[in-house]
């Protein structure tokens with residue numbers, strides 16, 4: 194599903210050059226929940242920004258569902274971005290828009306009709322358990338509810354992959370567990386590939402099938418969660 198080969202990202206040039214990723218390889222299968230864990234500065238954000246096409250790799254290839262991302266032109270990039278849903282640590286919701294409008298936002302961008310948008314948003318509200326909160330604004334919601342809106346918005350464009358960037362880092366342990374259960378449910382129901390980037394071991398151990406440890410811009414360990422974390 195996602196195949197990364199020799200991914201290198203260098204920021205800046207000359208004296209100021211900083212290598213964030215160096216020759217990183219990673220292979221993520223369709224339908225799995227894959228965790229990437231590492232300390233601050235390890236290269237997690239850079240990796241995720243390369244997968245969701247916010248950053249151009251310096252070298253290497255990134256294949257998502259048979260498409261090589263580094264070779265796409267502008268129009269193809271827009272198309273490809275819709276296939277990758279994203280949720281964030283700080284939710285990134287539009288504060289002046291209701292829950293409904295936050296979820297409808299990506300659908301309006303693609304020019305869906307009003308009745309189609311309405312059906313889809315109602316489905317998504319039910320999926321994340323926020324039917325009663327459709328007219329509220331983000332400031333009126335708890336952190337967990339805000340992340341549920343984030344999940345619904347990310348799924349609105351029917352992505353093939355859901356990228357989660359420290360998606361539970363701003364939540365308390367109980368709320369974290371409820372969001373992780375929601376992600377697991379979505380993974381099982383839609384066979385959606387989920388990639389979780391985190392510095393929290395608990396997140397990896399509770400829902401991931403496989404894990405990679407990123408350090409110094411490369412993958413230093415990779416395998417089943419039980420294998421990687423039970424090694425002496």
Ligand code: ADP
Pocket residue numbers: 211233234237238
């Ligand atoms: P985190 O550790 O929470 O993942 P960082 O603090 O590493 O986040 O990075 C936050 C943002 O700042 C990212 O978008 C990253 O690309 C950018 N950034 C990180 N380090 C530098 C740097 N040395 N120079 C410029 N931008 C940076």
Ligand code: ADP
Pocket residue numbers: 204205211212213231232233234235236237238239240
């Ligand atoms: P993480 O998300 O694991 O904290 P990052 O990908 O943010 O790691 O950063 C990896 C390395 O790249 C760090 O040394 C960071 O300072 C550097 N870096 C990240 N973004 C930038 C940037 N925009 N400009 C320069 N250096 C950066």
